[in-house]
Amino acid sequence: EDKVVxxxxxxxxxxxxxxxxxxxxxxxxxxxxxxxxxEKKAPTFLFMLTSSxxxxxxxxxxSILDKKELFSILNITATQTGDSAVYLCAVTGANSKLTFxxxxxxxxxx
Amino acid sequence: DTGVSxxxxxxxxxxxxxxTFRCDxxxxxxxxxxxxxxxxxxxxxxxxxxNEAQLEKSxxxxxxxxxxxxxxxxxxxxxxRTEQGDSAMYLCASSRQGSTNEKLFFGSxxxxxxx
Numbered sequence: 001e002d003k004v005v006x007x008x009x010x011x012x013x014x015x016x017x018x019x020x021x022x023x024x025x026x027x028x029x030x031x032x033x034x035x036x037x038x039e040k041k042a043p044t045f046l047f048m049l050t051s052s053x054x055x056x057x058x059x060x061x062x063s064i065l066d067k068k069e070l071f072s073i074l075n076i077t078a079t080q081t082g083d084s085a086v087y088l089c090a091v092t093g094a095n096s097k098l099t100f101x102x103x104x105x106x107x108x109x110x
Numbered sequence: 111d112t113g114v115s116x117x118x119x120x121x122x123x124x125x126x127x128x129x130t131f132r133c134d135x136x137x138x139x140x141x142x143x144x145x146x147x148x149x150x151x152x153x154x155x156x157x158x159x160x161n162e163a164q165l166e167k168s169x170x171x172x173x174x175x176x177x178x179x180x181x182x183x184x185x186x187x188x189x190x191r192t193e194q195g196d197s198a199m200y201l202c203a204s205s206r207q208g209s210t211n212e213k214l215f216f217g218s219x220x221x222x223x224x225x
Contacts, residue, residue, distance in 0.1 A: 034213060041218040048213050088152050098214055100152030
């Protein structure tokens with residue numbers, strides 16, 4: 001069965017700090033790894049990663065995948081209070097359904 | 111693109127009652143997924159459709175749960191004889207199978223509270 005483990009489960013930082021969120025996975029016939037941000041209701045898409053070593057970047061957020069070691073990281077630089085959310089990591093296997101981790105709760109204090 | 115919409119946003123019901131939720135996917139998306147999320151957990155897969163065909167159901171889905179997508183557009187999820195353990199956020203998502211870098215877009219969910 002596909003499995004995703006995220007760490008840490010929660011963290012608290014101050015504005016301006018840099019954070020690294022971790023995601024490790026086990027999946028049959030890996031197709032992609034996705035990061036979502038969930039603030040109150042719907043998870044919103046951040047990144048999709050399919051190839052090792054290629055960094056995806058969007059503003060202060062970036063992510064990279066290591067398919068050999070089966071993990072991904074999501075970095076957020078110069079954090080802001082608006083970054084406070086739950087960050088979800090998910091993987092897709094052969095049938096395209098997403099298997100999610102429990103999520104990482106990030107709290108950014110002013 | 112109006113996004114994935116779900117109705118109702120909130121539902122409070124008494125134990126033993128039946129409830130039905132609706133999901134309208136993004137119009138050109140042929141795949142539709144149902145997930146359930148409880149506090150402190152990531153979304154758990156329940157079932158998914160490709161067009162009108164239900165292709166996979168989770169072992170989590172008891173026989174009290176049934177989902178339909180009769181015309182390959184909107185979908186309904188019904189829970190019969192609700193139990194307190196059914197209290198959760200029910201999320202719907204859609205995607206376009208065959209697109210490059212297929213990814214799921216989520217609705218805002220239906221929050222179910224079973225009293």
